[in-house]
Amino acid sequence: MELATQALGGNRYALARLISLVEDDGAEARAALTALYPRTGQAHIVGVTGAPGTGKSTLVNQLAQSLRERDQTVGIVAVDPSSPFTGGAMLGDRVRMRDLAGDPGVFIRSMATRGNLGGLARATRDVVKVLDAVGFAVVLVETVGAGQSEVEIARTAHTTVVVEAPGLGDEMQALKAGLMEIADVLVVNKADRPGAANTARALEMVLDRSAPRPNLSSGDGETRQLWEPPILQTVALDGSGVPQVLDAVAAHREHLRASGLWSELERERVREELLSLLQQELLRRTVARVGEEQVQAWTAQIAARQVDVYTAVHEILGE
Amino acid sequence: MSERFRILIAKPGLDGHDRGAKVIARALRDAGMEVIYAGLRQTPEMIVEAALQEDVDGVGLSILSGAHMTLIPRVVHGLREAGLEHVKLFVGGIIPDEDVPALEALGVSGIFGPGASTEVITEFVRQRLAGS
Numbered sequence: 001m002e003l004a005t006q007a008l009g010g011n012r013y014a015l016a017r018l019i020s021l022v023e024d025d026g027a028e029a030r031a032a033l034t035a036l037y038p039r040t041g042q043a044h045i046v047g048v049t050g051a052p053g054t055g056k057s058t059l060v061n062q063l064a065q066s067l068r069e070r071d072q073t074v075g076i077v078a079v080d081p082s083s084p085f086t087g088g089a090m091l092g093d094r095v096r097m098r099d100l101a102g103d104p105g106v107f108i109r110s111m112a113t114r115g116n117l118g119g120l121a122r123a124t125r126d127v128v129k130v131l132d133a134v135g136f137a138v139v140l141v142e143t144v145g146a147g148q149s150e151v152e153i154a155r156t157a158h159t160t161v162v163v164e165a166p167g168l169g170d171e172m173q174a175l176k177a178g179l180m181e182i183a184d185v186l187v188v189n190k191a192d193r194p195g196a197a198n199t200a201r202a203l204e205m206v207l208d209r210s211a212p213r214p215n216l217s218s219g220d221g222e223t224r225q226l227w228e229p230p231i232l233q234t235v236a237l238d239g240s241g242v243p244q245v246l247d248a249v250a251a252h253r254e255h256l257r258a259s260g261l262w263s264e265l266e267r268e269r270v271r272e273e274l275l276s277l278l279q280q281e282l283l284r285r286t287v288a289r290v291g292e293e294q295v296q297a298w299t300a301q302i303a304a305r306q307v308d309v310y311t312a313v314h315e316i317l318g319e
Numbered sequence: 320m321s322e323r324f325r326i327l328i329a330k331p332g333l334d335g336h337d338r339g340a341k342v343i344a345r346a347l348r349d350a351g352m353e354v355i356y357a358g359l360r361q362t363p364e365m366i367v368e369a370a371l372q373e374d375v376d377g378v379g380l381s382i383l384s385g386a387h388m389t390l391i392p393r394v395v396h397g398l399r400e401a402g403l404e405h406v407k408l409f410v411g412g413i414i415p416d417e418d419v420p421a422l423e424a425l426g427v428s429g430i431f432g433p434g435a436s437t438e439v440i441t442e443f444v445r446q447r448l449a450g451s
Contacts (some may be wrong), residue, residue, distance in 0.1 A: 013402055016374040024323075087323065088348035095358035101365040108372055112353045114323075215442060 007134050008039070012107065015134055019109055033126055036133035043075070043132035043139045043265070044253050049119060049179065052145025053311030054165040055183035055189040057096035058236040060142050064100055067138055068248050073105040075131030078142040082112040088239050089113075093142060107131065120141035121266030125273070128156065146179060154182035155269060159252045161245065164203065180206060182277070183229045185248045186315045187273070191233035191241065205238040223281045227255050237288050290316055324448045326377040329345055329357040330368045331394065335407075336382035340425060343379060343428060346437035349444060367397035370406055376448045377407040388421070389444045407447050411435070 004022070006014035020031040048056050050065070064074045067126075078093035089112035100106045109127065116122045120143060131139045142152050154160050162183035180186075186207070188200045207229060230248045234241035236298065256262040285293060298316065303306045328344045328367045330337055330436055337359050344354045357366065357412050378398070382390060392408060403415045410422065411431040419430055431440055 013371050013374075016372055020325075020374045082353075083348065083351075086349055086351045088351045089353045090344060090348045090356060091353060092356045092358075095356060098358070098361075101362075101368060108369075110353075110355050116404065284329055 004035050007130070008036075010134075012104075015107065015130070016109070019127050022130060023111065023114075023121070023123045024100070027122065029126075032044055033129060036130060039133040040129045041132070043128075044249075045128055045132070045134055045139045045141065046249055047141045047143065047153035047160040048163060049143040049146045049150065049153050049182075050163030050187075050189075051147070051165075051168055053147075054144070054163040054168070056142050056163050057093040058233065059161075059163055059187065059189060059245075060093075060095045060101055061142060061241045062234075062236050062242040063246060063249075064097070064106055066242050067102075068103060068105055069095045070224055070246070072137040073135065074100075074101075074107075075128075075136035075139040076106065076108045076142070077111055077124060077131070077139065079113060079124060079144050081221065082195065083317055084115070087114070091187045091201055104288070106135065109242050113144060117150070118152030119146045120156060120294050148178040149290045150155070151178055151182050155272060158256060159177050159184045160258060160264065161187055161249065163187045164199060165188050165190045166193045166199045168199075170249050184227065184252045185245060186229050187241075187245055187255045188231065188233045189236050192235045200231050200233060215251045243284050286316070321451070324352045324353065324377070324445070325373060325375045326359070326379060326444070326448070327355045327357060327370050327373060327375045328379045328381070329361040330359050330381045331361050331366060332382060332384045332386045334382075335359060337381070339383070340379075342437065343381070343411060343440060345445065346441050347379075350441040352445075359373060363393035363397050363448050365388070366394055367401050367403070370398065370403055375391060375406060376386035377430065377444060379409040379411065379444070382412040382414075385413065386416055387412065388402060391422060391427065392425060395427070407444075408439075409444060409447075413415045413441070417443055432437055 003018045006140060007018050018032055021032065021318060043106035049062050050056050067074050080089055080091045080093060082089040088125060091112055097108055102109065111121045111124060111127065112120045119228060124141065128139050128141060141153060141157055143150060160182050162179055164186065186203055188196050190196065190277045231240055232244050232248060234245060256265065298312045302309050302312055326347055330340050332388050348354045348444055355369065355375065357369050366378065380394065382429050387410065395408065398404065407428040408426065409429040410427055414432060422430060427442050
């Protein structure tokens with residue numbers, strides 16, 4: 001608990017230690033998160049996602065600099081994949097963020113996915129909570145280089161920025177479900193390269209067809225002003241177009257606030273988190289109650305076709 | 320399950336040859352470590368800041384420029400001032416034999432020159448990080 005108090009007092013090493021604890025999970029981390037939880041809910045959580053090599057880290061570097069010019073403090077969580085074979089990871093996002101060195105208003109933390117799919121680490125959400133609680137105004141979350149279905153970020157961030165670059169695929173790629181659907185702000189980075197305008201046009205065409213977004217439709221029949229994701233062009237290497245991205249991100253936050261979606265999304269997020277934790281905990285308890293031997297016995301029977309998996313589940317749960 | 324070590328790999332100073340740093344970073348990754356790669360042209364202050372934010376167990380520096388007797392003491396002192404005296408420091412590159420005792424006296428845990436195999440380096444680093 002002492003770490004949490006020190007981190008709240010501005011001790012950056014205590015903050016770093018606390019994040020490690022949360023990453024490794026355990027009783028101490030949970031106690032700290034319990035203590036910090038009432039202080040969360042203040043930061044604007046902004047996700048930055050996109051395919052590998054589109055320039056996510058470079059854009060995050062620029063976004064953070066622009067935010068600092070606007071006097072906002074920035075926490076950054078940069079996620080890269082762990083090897084499924086060795087568990088090792090190469091966390092290389094800091095290479096693009098050297099401009100942020102030495103600024104006490106910025107805190108950068110690299111995270112390995114540690115086996116989690118979906119573009120984030122299992123603990124990313126809790127690490128974001130820690131940065132939120134200690135008072136960073138904006139928390140930028142950079143996902144792993146995402147393919148088409150790494151959309152977990154949309155359930156973690158208030159605003160999701162999807163980064164594209166020219167030459168990565170035709171309209172067909174953009175028409176597929178997934179990444180495109182979670183974009184609140186679309187960025188065509190490397191806009192100084194040939195084909196940027198074509199990429200922007202393809203995205204424009206696709207967006208017309210993907211609205212309205214199903215996860216945002218209100219159940220009470222009310223009509224609500226719909227957010228139309230802007231498509232912006234940037235050259236993250238020199239910072240062109242970055243202030244416009246930040247304006248769009250801020251506008252999206254205002255939209256969420258004004259429309260009441262902010263608290264609605266918050267409830268959705270909390271519900272999902274609650275159910276997923278319940279699921280983990282119930283599974284853990286059930287396996288503990290039944291015993292590993294029983295689980296193995298059931299496994300053998302199912303594999304031998306003596307019983308089917310549905311029947312086994314019913315029996316195990318005593319139904 | 321063994322502990323998941325985190326190590327920062329950085330190149331302080333101005334020489335631009337990062338092949339060695341990348342090879343070592345990759346070898347440590349393959350040894351199951353989480354490697355935070357900071358890359359070229361890092362100042363000692365940047366290295367200390369990154370080590371602190373990332374809460375690493377070790378820092379590996381690659382120096383080919385001959386400036387090691389200037390840069391390494393600044394990193395060592397910076398780590399100490401930041402309360403990171405527990406962080407193990409490793410150095411690779413062109414380090415003349417006569418400088419080795421001074422660096423070891425500063426608390427550098429391991430010094431590797433050209434020809435050191437990645438197997439030897441990763442095993443050494445792993446043992447030192449495990450506290451032996």
